[in-house]
Amino acid sequence: MRVGIEGVGTSHFGRQPGVDLVDLAFAAVDEAFRAAGGPRSVDAVWVGTVFGPAGVAQRVLRAMGLTGMPVLTVENACASGTTAFAEACEAVRSGRYGRVLALGIERMGDGAITPEPTDPEGRSGLALPALYAMAAARWLHEGRVTPEQLAAVSVKNHAHALHNPRAQYAGRYTVEEVQASRMIADPLTLLQCCPTSDGAAAAIVGPAAPGQVTVRSVALRSGAPWNHRSPHVWGHDVVRDTAVAAFAAAGVGPEDVDVAEVHDAFTIGEIVTTEALGLAGPGEGGKAAAAGRTALGGEQPVNPSGGLLSRGHPLGATGLAQLAEIVWQLRGEAGARQVDGARIGLVETMGGGVSVLDGNACVVAVLEAP
Amino acid sequence: MRVGIEGVGTSHFGRQPGVDLVDLAFAAVDEAFRAAGGPRSVDAVWVGTVFGPAGVAQRVLRAMGLTGMPVLTVENACASGTTAFAEACEAVRSGRYGRVLALGIERMGDGAITPEPTDPEGRSGLALPALYAMAAARWLHEGRVTPEQLAAVSVKNHAHALHNPRAQYAGRYTVEEVQASRMIADPLTLLQCCPTSDGAAAAIVGPAAPGQVTVRSVALRSGAPWNHRSPHVWGHDVVRDTAVAAFAAAGVGPEDVDVAEVHDAFTIGEIVTTEALGLAGPGEGGKAAAAGRTALGGEQPVNPSGGLLSRGHPLGATGLAQLAEIVWQLRGEAGARQVDGARIGLVETMGGGVSVLDGNACVVAVLEAP
Known part of the structure; x- marks a missing residue:
């Protein structure tokens, strides 16, 4: 099954201390749905995040009324968002799901990435x-x-x-x-x-249709x-x-x-x-x-x-x-x-x-x- | 493609403050490979964890010499390990990969799960x-x-x-x-x-063969x-x-x-x-x-x-x-x-x-x- 991109969207990118992840995700997903047209629903969601707290995917999706479909959160360091996209495409290609949302979200907050205590390379600088x-x-x-x-x-x-x-x-x-x-x-x-940034971006993919990327x-x-x-x-x-x-x-x-x-x-x-x-x-x-x-x-x-x-x-x-x-x-x-x-x-x-x-x-x- | 389970393994489960996640994961994966027989290699790995730090999947895999194949970390709350298994099975079923490792790892450490600050239900008890x-x-x-x-x-x-x-x-x-x-x-x-526990568990899956679950x-x-x-x-x-x-x-x-x-x-x-x-x-x-x-x-x-x-x-x-x-x-x-x-x-x-x-x-x- 050839995969087409129905719509994409992003939030503003930058340091946005007063803006919740939910709002960033909403901006991205809303734009993607507007671009896609059709119903505001999907058959499954892959969410990419590195530092998002456990459960954050369901929380941001609930806030925009996207509930009840399979949701999978993936982490693959800086490639987490593209990994979510790759998995969404694979799900469509193999016929597992019809229309899939790939969503990337992150709040980097104030700081740089701090090596965690068991990371030997990080501890050595x-x-x-x-x-x-x-x-x-x-x-x-x-x-x-x-x-x-x-x-x-x-x-x-x-x-x-x-x-x-x-x-x-x-x-x-x-x-x-x-x-x-x-x-x-x-x-x-x-x-x-x-720089250190907060932001979200989204893509809706499905079986390829005329006029789509x-x-x-x-x-x-x-x-x-x-x-x-x-x-x-x-x-x-x-x-x-x-x-x-x-x-x-x-x-x-x-x-x-x-x-x-x-x-x-x-x-x-x-x-x-x-x-x-x-x-x-x-x-x-x-x-x-x-x-x-x-x-x-x-x-x-x-x-x-x-x-x-x-x-x-x-x-x-x-x-x-x-x-x-x-x-x-x-x-x-x-x-x-x-x-x-x-x-x-x-x-x-x-x-x-x-x-x-x-x-x-x-x-x-x-x-x-x- | 029907999916077979080549081997499974687990670490000991319990509070194990002196035992690194790498050692827990090794115990599980080693047992799974011994049960599976054949080469100690796979075509892809899905890792399930909720609180594992970013990058933990690659770290525990490196320690056991499993490098260079696609690695995907998934989070789905308490169902994270089973989600890793489901994704591994889907990858074999669809023909995407041949032999896949699903690995679940977690160190809960000393405490219970603390609601993070943006979680309204958690804050209300x-x-x-x-x-x-x-x-x-x-x-x-x-x-x-x-x-x-x-x-x-x-x-x-x-x-x-x-x-x-x-x-x-x-x-x-x-x-x-x-x-x-x-x-x-x-x-x-x-x-x-x-209870609050540390542990790891693993399964190796591939196209079904005689004698397998x-x-x-x-x-x-x-x-x-x-x-x-x-x-x-x-x-x-x-x-x-x-x-x-x-x-x-x-x-x-x-x-x-x-x-x-x-x-x-x-x-x-x-x-x-x-x-x-x-x-x-x-x-x-x-x-x-x-x-x-x-x-x-x-x-x-x-x-x-x-x-x-x-x-x-x-x-x-x-x-x-x-x-x-x-x-x-x-x-x-x-x-x-x-x-x-x-x-x-x-x-x-x-x-x-x-x-x-x-x-x-x-x-x-x-x-x-x-």
Whole structure:
């Protein structure tokens, strides 16, 4: 069964201390139902969240009158929302359910992610900013990227977000301004790190119908723990393997992708990911960003929404917000950030556990315009 | 594709403050692989946990060398372990994966479940013991059960657990002793409430092969919020509806069940559940327990393992421990608690959110002996 996307929606993304998860979820689901048309009911719901308290899925769904259908909550680190989407698609593909809601929700609250007490890497300082900083340092050392190319990703994504009214941050920065912002984890400065965000995003999927964006493929993989003898930095291999599977199932290649939303939790992440996906050749990811190839108006725009860096990164919601952006792009509904004539879109989310070296997860989806 | 159970395993259940989740999970998965034979690898893993920290699934799997396959963590309150099992079965049934591990893990630590701050029912005192006490009070008021029948469930399950070396508590109690134990939530005394437990349980499933216990059906449902105008107490309707679906898909009825493991978090729970499942008629559940009909040696033994009341209730692990018991029973490997000639077994788990009135989930599985 070919899967179609009936509708997508998101809340505003940002620090929203006075806004309950219920309200964030309502904004996302309401928009998705309005876009979908038809009854405000589904046959099953998958909810992605990382830090949502036990039972939160049923609570937010009750508040919008969605009760009595199977509800499954999934956690897969930063890829939780995309995992909910992948499971929803699989349920439709296999004929298990007809119309399914995938919902991602997260309140990150005030703080960064604190390693929990049994996490040895976290206790030794290997939190996510440090891990991405190590990846950046290694690629700088190898001459595979330059400091200016790293900063160019931030410049690009903050500029994209100027056209996205739901983004948490946006701005016109120069490479020098990005580099001069406060150091977080050398060489990654503040403007090269995603912010702490609250948000929700949703998609309603079902058997494909005319006029819909359709799902050519969704691949979900987990990676082995990071092998420090690997020639690649953390995350590269699982993204590459997942993308190979997704492209094979979709019958298209990286060269066919017109627009992509990828996991740019830190600037180096977008560069590693574009190379791992095959959107850029080895050592070409940074050059592509600096040359404007991945900017709006470039050959193959990446993160037109502003990405995690600028739209914000409420973990469980991120994957479905990426999906929403690609659906809008493929429907020609992306307004001032529209990629003209986009026919094939790609969503990629990569998540490590809180103890990132234990293994990680990746979801890659390939979507096609109506 | 018919689903077979290649092997099951559990850790010891109980308060185990010095034992890490990794060690609990290892005990369960190691036993399941030994029982299954063949390679110590699977194509995908579903992990059920309620309070496990983000990333815990990858961490416990890494420790036992299970890396690089898709890993999905699911939360569905007390039904989380059975939800992991249901998803694993669905993945095999639909041909998505070949051999799948379902793993349930939980450390409840020192305390009871504390309502989180946004949970209005929890803040007003409607925690689970109170909710079950309300159900018991209503059925007592209606004359549908007696105090002695409630206590008889505890007597039976604690006696069953005398034959289960992995159970947290066991003992020969009288009805009077159960009634005289400390009051927790009137009319439910201490011995009528499940304890706080740490534990893990696992099952390996794949396409059915000769000599295996097979899955005749698995149904997963969620309930609507509890309607106080309903003629039934909380939980009854979702269990009934899930059981109807499971029996229809299995092609058998309640009268065909030789042995069952059901959700007896509190004594009233087992009585409501046996009636909702159709194992006992309306108003007959308490009588069945008091008359020994659901005891080992009776017509239709329920909770031969000791149930949640005596084996213990580490939320995410419980459903897979119930499953393990039924698999052992159907293989004739249950030792002193063996139900002679058991051919059809049933597993039922019901979970409310932390805010129980938001809705709840139920999984019912019908299994068949080799």
